[in-house]
Amino acid sequence: MNEDLVLPAPRARSAGADGDPLLEVSALTKHFPVKGGFPIRRTIGAVQAVDGIDLTVHAGESFGLVGESGCGKSTTGRLITRLLEPTGGTVTYRGQDITHANRKELAPIRSEIQMIFQDPYSSLNPRQTVGKIISGPMEVNGIQPEGGRERRVRELLEIVGLNPEHFNRFPHEFSGGQRQRIGVARALALNPKLIVADEPVSALDVSIQAQVVNLLQEVQKELGIAFVFIAHDLAVVRHFSQRVAVMYLGKIIEVGDRDSIYARPRHPYTHALLSAVPEVNLAEEAGAPRERIRLEGDVPSPISPPSGCRFRTRCWKATEKCGTEEPPLIRLSGDHHGHLTACHFPEEPTTEVRQEGVVLDRNPVAPEKDATE
Numbered sequence: 150m151n152e153d154l155v156l157p158a159p160r161a162r163s164a165g166a167d168g169d170p171l172l173e174v175s176a177l178t179k180h181f182p183v184k185g186g187f188p189i190r191r192t193i194g195a196v197q198a199v200d201g202i203d204l205t206v207h208a209g210e211s212f213g214l215v216g217e218s219g220c221g222k223s224t225t226g227r228l229i230t231r232l233l234e235p236t237g238g239t240v241t242y243r244g245q246d247i248t249h250a251n252r253k254e255l256a257p258i259r260s261e262i263q264m265i266f267q268d269p270y271s272s273l274n275p276r277q278t279v280g281k282i283i284s285g286p287m288e289v290n291g292i293q294p295e296g297g298r299e300r301r302v303r304e305l306l307e308i309v310g311l312n313p314e315h316f317n318r319f320p321h322e323f324s325g326g327q328r329q330r331i332g333v334a335r336a337l338a339l340n341p342k343l344i345v346a347d348e349p350v351s352a353l354d355v356s357i358q359a360q361v362v363n364l365l366q367e368v369q370k371e372l373g374i375a376f377v378f379i380a381h382d383l384a385v386v387r388h389f390s391q392r393v394a395v396m397y398l399g400k401i402i403e404v405g406d407r408d409s410i411y412a413r414p415r416h417p418y419t420h421a422l423l424s425a426v427p428e429v430n431l432a433e434e435a436g437a438p439r440e441r442i443r444l445e446g447d448v449p450s451p452i453s454p455p456s457g458c459r460f461r462t463r464c465w466k467a468t469e470k471c472g473t474e475e476p477p478l479i480r481l482s483g484d485h486h487g488h489l490t491a492c493h494f495p496e497e498p499t500t501e502v503r504q505e506g507v508v509l510d511r512n513p514v515a516p517e518k519d520a521t522e
């Protein structure tokens with residue numbers, strides 16, 4: 150971001166309405182029908198992509214949503230932005246129930262909720278100039294900013310660290326990181342209050358990822374925009390998110406403020422994810438050899454998830470109870486307010502404790518996806 154640039158004053162944290170959450174999601178569910186049969190195709194099952202999640206995002210807050218591939222992160226993002234119709238539950242934005250709002254009802258808030266996508270290559274129209282892409286949301290919503298659209302586009306290019314003179318160039322003339330900056334500029338075009346960023350850096354080179362995360366962080370802080378930041382691993386959201394939710398097979402299994410989740414995780418799955426993040430491995434910080442929990446088995450199918458606790462087929466602590474009773478997402482004794490865990494037999498609040506039977510990998514390795522996928 151250009152240091153000389155004067156940004157608008159940050160919005161008050163209570164932009165939702167005094168102290169109220171900006172976004173509230175309750176028992177949100179999305180089941181995709183599975184068709185089969187011949188000659189008549191019928192619904193024979195459902196992919197339980199998102200299965201009853203609750204979350205709250207406050208104005209100006211950055212909320213991280215983490216979990217391995219297929220756990221329902223993108224579906225959650227698309228439900229929040231109402232690109233998908235929920236099967237059940239509610240989505241409330243600034244006090245308004247938008248769960249089943251139609252196009253007309255959504256029109257006034259469309260500009261306030263924006264999305265940044267994972268792939269900066271496919272999310273930009275290659276035949277449009279950068280100026281056209283960034284001003285697209287203004288055109289669609291019939292917005293004529295003071296000083297004209299071109300001036301606003303130049304301003305946005307400068308905010309995201311690109312040369313304002315390049316508004317006439319095409320996406321292929323930019324690098325991957327620069328293209329994602331264009332995506333950020335487009336998301337900012339209408340002064341949104343909430344941005345859902347779906348793995349915004351996963352497709353970028355590691356060396357570029359930090360730059361884009363820093364840009365988003367600046368944007369969030371300077372402009373007071375709330376973020377739902379979706380990522381595969383806890384390392385990416387660590388510095389960006391004030392609160393973090395961990396998803397597994399369509400459910401939130403642990404949620405809390407960043408420090409609680411990273412320093413005092415309680416769910417075995419969160420422990421496993423954290424053990425793959427070298428920089429937050431407390432055992433290592435305490436001088437002990439780094440141990441990595443290598444989860445055994447594959448993620449079960451969301452068409453027929455395990456009964457009781459969905460993590461039980463890969464959990465080293467599973468008992469009979471875990472197969473018959475679904476653990477509620479609750480605050481455990483000693484945990485901070487807002488730190489909730491769904492587990493019958495939670496871990497001690499430290500990453501150092503490991504249970505018998507866990508497959509440990511003593512070779513320090515980078516947190517690639519394959520460890521938990």
Ligand SMILES: Nc1ncnc2c1ncn2[C@@H]1O[C@H](COP(=O)(O)OP(=O)(O)OP(=O)(O)O)[C@@H](O)[C@H]1O
Pocket residue numbers: 181196197198216217218219220221222223224225381451
């Ligand atoms: N349109 C759809 N029709 C049927 N199933 C779908 C559809 N979209 C997603 N799914 C399924 O829903 C589940 C959750 O998908 P989703 O894309 O939300 O996961 P994700 O956590 O974003 O994964 P990734 O990290 O790979 O992006 C997956 O099993 C996926 O195959």
Ligand code: SF4
Pocket residue numbers: 416417418458459460461462464465466467468471476491492493494495
């Ligand atoms: S409820 Fe049981 S299976 Fe699920 S995470 Fe806790 S101990 Fe493991």
Ligand SMILES: [Mg+2]
Pocket residue numbers: 222223224347348
């Ligand atoms: Mg996804």
